[in-house]
Amino acid sequence: MASKEARSLNTVQAVRASVVEKARGSAGARRQGTRSPEARRGAAPGASPGAGGATTPGTKGSKAAAKAKAPRSTSVVVSRIQPGSLLKVSAVFYLSLSLALFIAGLLLWAGARSIGLVANIEGLMDEVGFTDFRLETGPLLVGSAVASVVLVVAGSVANLLMALLYNLIGDVVGGIKVVLTEDQDVTRK
Numbered sequence: 001m002a003s004k005e006a007r008s009l010n011t012v013q014a015v016r017a018s019v020v021e022k023a024r025g026s027a028g029a030r031r032q033g034t035r036s037p038e039a040r041r042g043a044a045p046g047a048s049p050g051a052g053g054a055t056t057p058g059t060k061g062s063k064a065a066a067k068a069k070a071p072r073s074t075s076v077v078v079s080r081i082q083p084g085s086l087l088k089v090s091a092v093f094y095l096s097l098s099l100a101l102f103i104a105g106l107l108l109w110a111g112a113r114s115i116g117l118v119a120n121i122e123g124l125m126d127e128v129g130f131t132d133f134r135l136e137t138g139p140l141l142v143g144s145a146v147a148s149v150v151l152v153v154a155g156s157v158a159n160l161l162m163a164l165l166y167n168l169i170g171d172v173v174g175g176i177k178v179v180l181t182e183d184q185d186v187t188r189k
Contacts, residue, residue: 016074072182079175081163087156094155098148105144109137 112118118135125133170176 071184073179075177075179077175077177079170080167083160083163083167086163087160090156090159091152094152097155098151101151102144102148106141109140113137 109118122134
């Protein structure tokens with residue numbers, strides 16, 4: 001199992017190294033003083049197309065220039081998900097979600113109590129036949145806090161089980177192939 005992980009990691013590193021090497025190769029050739037394609041054709045570097053022997057659209061030079069401006073991309077395979085890292089991210093996600101829901105519930109409760117909605121509901125329940133029905137803040141807060149803790153634990157455990165299931169399926173079918181493309185705005189900076 002460990003050798004399979006090492007092989008997949010080596011494959012990802014090899015793909016990344018080849019992409020980086022291709023990118024550095026063209027820049028390194030210019031830094032080492034080799035002649036650029038424009039200089040070999042007799043044009044000044046940076047000259048506009050069509051002037052002084054530069055290529056016209058449809059020739060090899062224009063295809064190479066278009067390819068050089070295209071964003072680089074590489075494909076990787078997500079073969080395994082580390083359960084420990086997923087558990088940490090899930091716990092933080094569900095904790096923040098439950099905290100947001102708890103605060104929203106508190107605000108809604110305060111608003112409902114201030115406009116008299118809680119008193120109206122208690123009065124309605126009194127008319128229906130529940131004479132001792134009261135909506136008390138304390139027990140509702142405790143129930144909401146317990147529900148928040150249950151949400152964090154249940155959600156994190158469910159995500160952990162899904163990661164383990166993905167790892168089992170990934171061992172059989174090989175994982176998910178993802179194509180990573182470099183953002184053009186980042187390369188221009």
